[in-house]
Amino acid sequence: MKPTPPLEAAAKGYRIPGTEIYIDPLEPVACAIISHAHGDHASEGHETVYCSEGTAALIKSRFKYPAKKIITPAFGEEFVVKGISFSLHPAGHMLGSSQIRWKLNGRSHLYTGDYKREKDLSCEPFEISPCDVLITEVTFGQLNKVHPPAAEIIAGLEKYGDTNLMIGAYNLGKSQRLTRLINDYAPSFRVMVHAKMVPYHHIYEKMGFNLGKWEPYKREQFKHSKHIVYLVPPPSLYNFRPGKHFLRAMATGWDEQHLRYDFPLPVSDHADWPSLIQTVLESGAEEVYTIHGNGTALQAAPELKDKQIYIL
Ligand SMILES: [Zn+2]
Numbered sequence: 001m002k003p004t005p006p007l008e009a010a011a012k013g014y015r016i017p018g019t020e021i022y023i024d025p026l027e028p029v030a031c032a033i034i035s036h037a038h039g040d041h042a043s044e045g046h047e048t049v050y051c052s053e054g055t056a057a058l059i060k061s062r063f064k065y066p067a068k069k070i071i072t073p074a075f076g077e078e079f080v081v082k083g084i085s086f087s088l089h090p091a092g093h094m095l096g097s098s099q100i101r102w103k104l105n106g107r108s109h110l111y112t113g114d115y116k117r118e119k120d121l122s123c124e125p126f127e128i129s130p131c132d133v134l135i136t137e138v139t140f141g142q143l144n145k146v147h148p149p150a151a152e153i154i155a156g157l158e159k160y161g162d163t164n165l166m167i168g169a170y171n172l173g174k175s176q177r178l179t180r181l182i183n184d185y186a187p188s189f190r191v192m193v194h195a196k197m198v199p200y201h202h203i204y205e206k207m208g209f210n211l212g213k214w215e216p217y218k219r220e221q222f223k224h225s226k227h228i229v230y231l232v233p234p235p236s237l238y239n240f241r242p243g244k245h246f247l248r249a250m251a252t253g254w255d256e257q258h259l260r261y262d263f264p265l266p267v268s269d270h271a272d273w274p275s276l277i278q279t280v281l282e283s284g285a286e287e288v289y290t291i292h293g294n295g296t297a298l299q300a301a302p303e304l305k306d307k308q309i310y311i312l
Pocket of ligand 1: 036038041093114
């Protein structure tokens with residue numbers, strides 16, 4: 001018999017059944033726990049929000065009215081909401097990104113939110129947290145889908161050194177990670193960033209993450225010099241007409257998107273197939289629920305045949 005799911009759909013996010021505690025709601029609620037500051041997980045207008053310090057800094061910058069009250073427990077610190085004990089644990093997805101853990105009816109639950117396990121010096125590293133019930137994202141839950149090491153992909157940019165590059169990246173998260181990666185693995189490039197990314201770069205640095213050298217975009221220099229990577233929001237990349245003096249690429253884990261541009265740049269901030277399997281096994285959970293993606297491949301994975309896996 002199928003057990004009662006640990007979360008139910010509500011307020012365009014999730015609610016813990018029998019409570020008024022919402023996780024990543026996209027509509028205003030009295031009590032929200034927010035995993036990270038991306039627009040498909042964070043929203044504004046709440047009464048009380050619980051989130052990490054990094055997420056709080058980002059949602060305050062993103063939204064005019066994030067919440068009446070924002071409470072920022074440290075990673076690993078226990079906090080009690082309406083009688084339930086919670087804690088946040090780093091998810092390695094972007095600055096402040098958190099897995100949310102709670103204890104209910106004698107069982108520990110873990111909601112991963114978006115996560116990745118690959119090294120990323122622009123945010124807190126992923127931590128595994130043992131639990132009885134795991135709720136995992138499966139954005140890339142396709143059998144054997146592997147994200148190549150980002151360090152190698154970025155080091156490969158050096159071969160385009162006699163031109164400029166325009167790289168599409170989300171303003172928040174991906175562009176800060178790329179800034180740091182290019183500094184570390186393709187250091188002959190100057191990094192210029194789109195104006196919309198600049199406030200987030202500053203917040204990352206204020207929170208103690210060194211992104212390396214970068215500067216706001218300077219049009220004339222991009223036109224007349226070489227060895228520049230210009231990071232732009234994805235819509236700008238698509239709308240920019242290909243120029244003679246630069247090549248375009250989109251930093252994403254979705255293979256089909258690369259076909260639109262001059263070369264592929266498969267850098268993802270989500271768990272790939274081996275990471276998903278590893279996380280389910282290391283969590284020790286017997287009961288697993290998938291969200292954000294298609295969980296059918298995971299349900300059929302031979303490595304997980306002893307687990308009960310459900311699609312939420
Ligand atoms: Zn995200």
